[in-house]
Amino acid sequence: MLPVLLISVDNTVLSFALPVISESLHPSATAQLWIIDTYPLVLAGLLVAMGNFGDRIGRRKLLLIGAIGFGAVSVVAAFAPTAELLIAARALLAFFGAMLMPSTLSLLRSIFADRRQRRLAIAIWAAGFAAGAALGPIVGGVLLEHFWWGSVFLIAVPVLIPLVILAPLLIPESKDPNPGALDLLSIVLSMVMLVPAVFAITQIGADGFSWSSIGLLALGLAAGFAFVRRQLTRENPMLDMRLFRVGAFSGAVLVNLMSVVALVGFLFYVSQHLQLVLGLRPMDAALALVPGLIVMVVAGLAVVPLVRFVRPSFVVAGGLLLSAIAYAIVMFTGQNATAVTLGAAFAILGLGIGAAETISNDLIISVVPEHKAGAASAVSETAYELGAVLGTAVLGSILTAFYRASVVLPIGLTDQQATSAGETLGGAVGVSNEIPWSLGTTLLQSARDAFDSGVFTTSLIAVLLMVSASILALVTLRKARG
Secondary structure, three states: HHHHEEEEEEHHHHHHHHHHHHHHHHHOOHHHHHHHHHHHHHHHHHHHHHOOOOOOOOOOHHHHHHHHHHHHHHHHHHHHOOHHHHHHHHHHHHHHHHHHHHHHHHHHHHHHHOOHHHHHHHHHHHHHHHHHHHHHHHHHHHHHHOOOOOOOOOOHHHHHHHHHHHHHHHOOOOOOOOOOOOOHHHHHHHHHHHHHHHHHHHHHHHEEEEEEEHHHHHHHHHHHHHHHHHHHHHHHHHOHHHHHOOOOHHHHHHHHHHHHHHHHHHHHHHHHHHHOOOOOOHHHHHHHHHHHHHOOOHHHHHHHOOOOOOOHHHHHHHHHHHHHHHHHHHHHHHHHHHHHHHHHHHHEEEEEHHHHHHHHHHHHHHHHOHHHHHHHHHHHHHHHHHHHHHHHHHHHHHHHHHHHHHHOOOOOOOHHHHHHHHOHHHHHHHHHHHOOOOHHHHHHHHHHHHHHHHHHHHHHHHHHHHHHHHHHHHHHHOOOOO
């Protein structure tokens, strides 16, 4: 559970620290997106390979290597003096983070042979994500009020120390007893398939379509075709592509992706609205979301006995519809949204995602043989990280595009101030503190209105995505049984 808590705390803390980082390091709009997106970009490219390595060399061993590396790089990230170095540190964190996540889920598959025990274990595993997300804002809020922004990265250290000490004593080693020959070409193809594609999505989200982004997408698709073809022709493939013919597996993977798109996109907007539009302190903004995160934990656990009587497809589809309702609340309240309104919407979102994530992860792990659990876990985590990228790159970039088009800059700003204030809301808040009070007040009002101007369109897109995902769950998971 410790690595799960670590990763979820790290993600939530960064979302809340982003406004403070923007004021301190003055990143461009693109750099601001990259501070968030670099981690899931690199992670997505490495997860399948690392899941395969875990099956081969031992999942516990890979878990320990990742934990030590993650802790060391967290210290480096905490003292990054520029946005560029912070982005580089996030890339290194992703390298070691890719060793952590497939190991945790695949170890559950090997430890709990009984299906009911495993479903409860996965529910607790998923609840660990939500608990970490709940703990992250509270701890992060306290740290940001008393220390510099880099302190949010240092919380990884006290989490990892007991993991490194206790894991060899408490966790049994497990691996694929018959891994076959190491397929280096498949590893390379999996990375070439994912990294350029995710990079292109991020680039399109920030700057629109370009020849470079189209070329990267084409490269990713070509590598993906070659990867799939190679897996289908090998006797012992790195990833058995025939699993995707099973509706419960492919449908659950897509549910994972769409759930995370909803969660990350919501947090990207809400964390900035609460702090930069409503003017709440980081701690107060975090407390506004804590009820929703608690609901997410409870929903993940409560759904375990529920699927004994209700089909998983109905539970998952209902959870995704609740996510759509949460975005509909934001869509109709728009610029008038208060902390209470957003907290209530997030609680509804948490209820739906908590239920959907537990069932989808259980289905992904349960349909594969135990010795291939690492590779299946990696597919689940890859969907999770792709969802994180899409949530920020698509929904976040729509908000940014509306902001750029709508913000009105007052006369009297320097070129550097105009560039910073015209790109992001965080930049405008930083500039408002450097200029005379009357000018700063005018800039802040314009920037806040501009940021909220894209809320209706962004929320409408999210509602349509969640409704589509709900229909997809009903169709693909219809044969799955509790």
